[in-house]
Amino acid sequence: MQLSNTALRLIRIKLNLSQETMADLMQINQATYNRLESGKIKLGLGHVEKIAQALNVSEQEVFSLLIEWH
16 A cells, blocks of 8 residues: 555645644655655655654554545
8 A cells, every 4th residue: 555645745734834844843854855745755664653753643643644635
């Protein structure tokens, strides 16, 4: 199953976060985050872990959102 890069963007927008803020929370640079959102880099388990830590939620919650909003 492929995780949705579009869903990542929707999550960020719903939380009213900029790409720069989301990148900072994930401890990656903004250019890398932009490539994740645009689909140039596929979302992997490591990214899901960083998203979960950044948003202070479980990895399962992140998976659920990425799949639900796919």
